[in-house]
Amino acid sequence: MPPILQIKNLSTHFETARGTVKAVDGVDLCVNEGDTLGIAGESGCGKTVLALSVMRLVPRPPGRIVSGRILFEGEDLLAFPEEEMRRIRGKRISMIFQEPMSSLNPVFRIGDQVAETLRLHEGLSSAEAHHRAVEMLRLVGIPAPETRARDYPHQMSGGMRQRVMIAMALSCRPRLMLADEPTTALDVTIQAQILELIQGLKREVGTSVVLITHDLGVIAEAAQAAAVMYAGWVVEQGPVERIFSSPLHPYTVGLMNSIPRIGRRPAGNGYLNVIPGTIPNLLELPSGCKFRDRCARVMPVCAEKKPALLEKTPGHSVRCWLYV
Numbered sequence: 001m002p003p004i005l006q007i008k009n010l011s012t013h014f015e016t017a018r019g020t021v022k023a024v025d026g027v028d029l030c031v032n033e034g035d036t037l038g039i040a041g042e043s044g045c046g047k048t049v050l051a052l053s054v055m056r057l058v059p060r061p062p063g064r065i066v067s068g069r070i071l072f073e074g075e076d077l078l079a080f081p082e083e084e085m086r087r088i089r090g091k092r093i094s095m096i097f098q099e100p101m102s103s104l105n106p107v108f109r110i111g112d113q114v115a116e117t118l119r120l121h122e123g124l125s126s127a128e129a130h131h132r133a134v135e136m137l138r139l140v141g142i143p144a145p146e147t148r149a150r151d152y153p154h155q156m157s158g159g160m161r162q163r164v165m166i167a168m169a170l171s172c173r174p175r176l177m178l179a180d181e182p183t184t185a186l187d188v189t190i191q192a193q194i195l196e197l198i199q200g201l202k203r204e205v206g207t208s209v210v211l212i213t214h215d216l217g218v219i220a221e222a223a224q225a226a227a228v229m230y231a232g233w234v235v236e237q238g239p240v241e242r243i244f245s246s247p248l249h250p251y252t253v254g255l256m257n258s259i260p261r262i263g264r265r266p267a268g269n270g271y272l273n274v275i276p277g278t279i280p281n282l283l284e285l286p287s288g289c290k291f292r293d294r295c296a297r298v299m300p301v302c303a304e305k306k307p308a309l310l311e312k313t314p315g316h317s318v319r320c321w322l323y324v
């Protein structure tokens, strides 16, 4: 089966007062039909901008997709007129945003917001849309959905709002869902419930998922494929069991070693306590390989030339001079 999503050499830049930020810098990625692709990487490495690029929602200015192709079911999303894209968003591709509050409208009742999506994309009557909206709220585990549908976003807890977001994202049975840190802001038990929910709906609806998360445990559990990003690059991508059992890129190796174990608590946002150095400033990147100043296995060639993403075994690619 052809991949549901294929990203080829995608670059998305921001023009800032201090220079051009290459938030996404020549990214290649592939999501197979029915799979979940987990994307990991430090804060600021370009995960959200990548997802926004697929949705064609990068704020412009200052942002701009400068090159590449985003093939969704074989068609290049970047070639579509905006009007066509509006029909695709929410209907064939949907996104759960990192901050649920920013994507729910505070002045409308949540039931009406879910119903509006259905009315718009599925052409349902108001009554039908309302009925389906309540069903969706029930499906995502909101208790007493008929009553809660009349709530405004601020009347709900963070976990409940996230469920509303998922209900909206899945209400039109999209072919592809982009979930940007869907559980990071939630406590652990609710995190598990939300992930179970996404998995269940995925089985039921057949949606393919791109799951962005800081939590490698979540990727191990929920994804079939994984990609690791660093400073706008995908440095490694492959089947999840390969990435976890035999990571190739020194950065991936560092991430794997930083998974918290009993007796050791992770620093900061979960990992990187074992990778020396800090998140790179995208305006002051080293020449050649962007990771070289933090890399334990750096070689002279790393300063001279950028490595390319190369396939090492079928479906497992790495961007590192060690493997050339």
Ligand SMILES: Nc1ncnc2c1ncn2[C@@H]1O[C@H](COP(=O)(O)OP(=O)(O)OP(=O)(O)O)[C@@H](O)[C@H]1O
Pocket: 014, 016, 021, 023, 041, 042, 043, 044, 045, 046, 047, 048, 049, 050, 059, 062, 063, 098, 282
């Ligand atoms: N509107 C903007 N204007 C300028 N720079 C931006 C803008 N949006 C994002 N960036 C820059 O693009 C880079 C990637 O940001 P992005 O939000 O994609 O990171 P992320 O991987 O999602 O991080 P996090 O894990 O914290 O969510 C960052 O350096 C960020 O500063």
Ligand SMILES: [Mg+2]
Pocket: 047, 048, 049, 098, 180
């Ligand atoms: Mg983000």
